[in-house]
Amino acid sequence: MTASIIAACRSAVVPRGGAFAALSxxxxxxxxxxxxxxxxxxxxxxxxxxxxxNALGGGGNVARLIALAAGLPEHVAGLSIDRQCAxxxxxxxxxxxxxxxxxxxxxxxGGAESYSRRPLRLRTHPDGRPPEPYDQPPFAPWPDxxxxxxxxxDLLAAHCDITREAQDAWAIESHRKARDTTPxxxxxxxxxxxxxxxxxxxxxxxxxxxAKPLHGTITAANTSVAAxxxxxxxxxxxxMCRTLKAPGIAILGGxxxxxxxxxxxxxxxxxxxxxxDSTGVCVDEIDCAEVMEAFAAQAIxxxxxxxxxxxxxxxxxxxxxxxxxxxASGAVNAVRLYHTLYAxxxxxxxxxxxxxxxxxxxxxxxx
Numbered sequence: 122m123t124a125s126i127i128a129a130c131r132s133a134v135v136p137r138g139g140a141f142a143a144l145s146x147x148x149x150x151x152x153x154x155x156x157x158x159x160x161x162x163x164x165x166x167x168x169x170x171x172x173x174x175n176a177l178g179g180g181g182n183v184a185r186l187i188a189l190a191a192g193l194p195e196h197v198a199g200l201s202i203d204r205q206c207a208x209x210x211x212x213x214x215x216x217x218x219x220x221x222x223x224x225x226x227x228x229x230x231g232g233a234e235s236y237s238r239r240p241l242r243l244r245t246h247p248d249g250r251p252p253e254p255y256d257q258p259p260f261a262p263w264p265d266x267x268x269x270x271x272x273x274x275d276l277l278a279a280h281c282d283i284t285r286e287a288q289d290a291w292a293i294e295s296h297r298k299a300r301d302t303t304p305x306x307x308x309x310x311x312x313x314x315x316x317x318x319x320x321x322x323x324x325x326x327x328x329x330x331x332a333k334p335l336h337g338t339i340t341a342a343n344t345s346v347a348a349x350x351x352x353x354x355x356x357x358x359x360x361m362c363r364t365l366k367a368p369g370i371a372i373l374g375g376x377x378x379x380x381x382x383x384x385x386x387x388x389x390x391x392x393x394x395x396x397x398d399s400t401g402v403c404v405d406e407i408d409c410a411e412v413m414e415a416f417a418a419q420a421i422x423x424x425x426x427x428x429x430x431x432x433x434x435x436x437x438x439x440x441x442x443x444x445x446x447x448x449a450s451g452a453v454n455a456v457r458l459y460h461t462l463y464a465x466x467x468x469x470x471x472x473x474x475x476x477x478x479x480x481x482x483x484x485x486x487x488x
Contacts, residue, residue: 124220124356125369126213126486128160129459130308131352131452133315134443137236140315141349146175146183147190149312150233150351154191156310157229161355162365165193169225172200172215174208174232176448179240187233205260206415207377207476208232209352209451210484216356217372226361231353231456232449238349260478261382268383270477271344274416275337277386281422285338288417289329292343292441295414296324299438308460320346321442343417348444352452354459368488370462373400373469375484386419388481389473390426396471396483404428408468409461411454414439419475429471436461450474451482462488 132153135141141149150173158165171193173184184199204211209232216230243252261267268276278288299321309316324342332342362369376395380388389412397404404427412434414420420441424434437457440450454472462470465488473483 122221122359124217124358124372125362126354126372126459127357127362127365127367127369128157128355129353129456130157130160130310131456132312132350133309133318134348134350134446134453135315136320136444137347137349139319139349140313141235142237144235144313145238146178146233146235147186149235149349150187151190152312153310153351154187154229154353157353157355160307161367163227163355168193168197168227168229170200170219170228171197172202172212172228172230174202174204174212174448174452175234176203176205176208177234177236177239183233203448204377204480205476205478206413206447206450207474207480207482208448209453210375210455210472210474210482211377212452213354213356213372213455213484214375214377214482220356220358226358228356229353230356231351231452233351234446234449235349236347236446266383269336271336271339273383273385274339274418277384277422278338278418280384283418283421285340287421288338288343289326291417291421292329293324293326295435295439295441296321298436299442302437304437305460305464308456318443320444321438339416339418343441345415345440345445348446350444350446350449350453352449352456354452354455370459370486370488373402373485373487375482377480377482379480382479385475385477385479386416386422387426388475388479389423389483392481392483393427393471393473396485400485402469402485406469407471408433408465409436409458409470410434411458411472412439413450413454413474414441415445415475417441423473455484458486462486
């Protein structure tokens with residue numbers, strides 16, 4: 122039994138403090154979930170489960186919150202997961218497992234993140250000192266192997282001999298492709314009047330050269346901005362595909378793997394190899410790929426190391442030109458890949474993303 126995606130959509134990705142800044146996580150995500158079900162031709166009562174990746178929330182069960190806000194029946198419990206940036210693709214793989222095991226016919230899987238409305242975090246001290254604010258939690262138990270993400274990206278650039286000029290060139294091209302691409306009408310759900318990713322701009326080498334360094338070769342120009350967004354895929358069984366007469370795009374397989382925590386940008390190489398080996402797909406068979414661009418250095422290392430054809434990667438631009446809504450970014454990539462394959466009329470694609478702590482996920486789709 123093969124699980125297939127029969128509908129996929131997302132919100133625009135909007136930098137924090139922008140048009141989505143006033144929206145709660147459920148107000149941002151519920152319209153996207155409802156639109157995905159409408160595209161699939163499914164009633165809310167037919168949904169067995171909703172799986173939502175969220176990395177910056179304050180706990181609770183955001184999947185349940187979103188399901189109820191979207192008008193799904195109360196029997197849909199909702200499953201929230203946190204594997205940081207990788208969670209959106211992990212939600213898709215969990216949906217595949219549920220459907221192929223026979224425990225569900227319809228699972229809505231994706232991610233939602235509001236960087237603008239994320240709660241503040243405070244670290245308490247046993248000696249009674251006042252709580253201390255923090256932004257990044259620990260991702261490894263060893264401080265010397267748990268660098269800040271910009272520092273980790275700079276270590277990766279040095280490890281792979283990727284210059285700042287190469288990173289800037291990648292960022293310039295990502296923005297160009299995004300500006301030159303009009304997403305499919307079915308891809309983006311208009312929320313708060315926003316129906317297109319607003320961040321892409323006309324970058325030049327002169328502009329990127331003036332960008333403020335964050336750490337070494339890593340700058341504001343070759344790093345994704347923090348953003349708000351939501352994305353969902355409707356994953357169904359073969360039986361449901363036949364009932365709906367929907368061809369669907371098959372989730373062939375995938376994998377999540379860990380690697381060195383101090384070089385998280387290399388983890389996608391292990392995940393891609395796992396995904397291709399498990400599906401029997403060769404890298405030369407990949408017609409299109411969505412590779413996360415949290416940092417340009419990360420994307421370059423991933424594409425080069427995996428042997429992907431750069432002309433087939435992020436053909437509509439990547440997160441450098443959109444923004445990075447942490448827990449939703451993997452799902453955004455999956456939605457982008459779905460619509461790219463649909464527009465091509467077929468083919469095999471892969472989506473991959475790295476996450477803090479040295480982990481990554483890759484998913485292979487075939488239309």
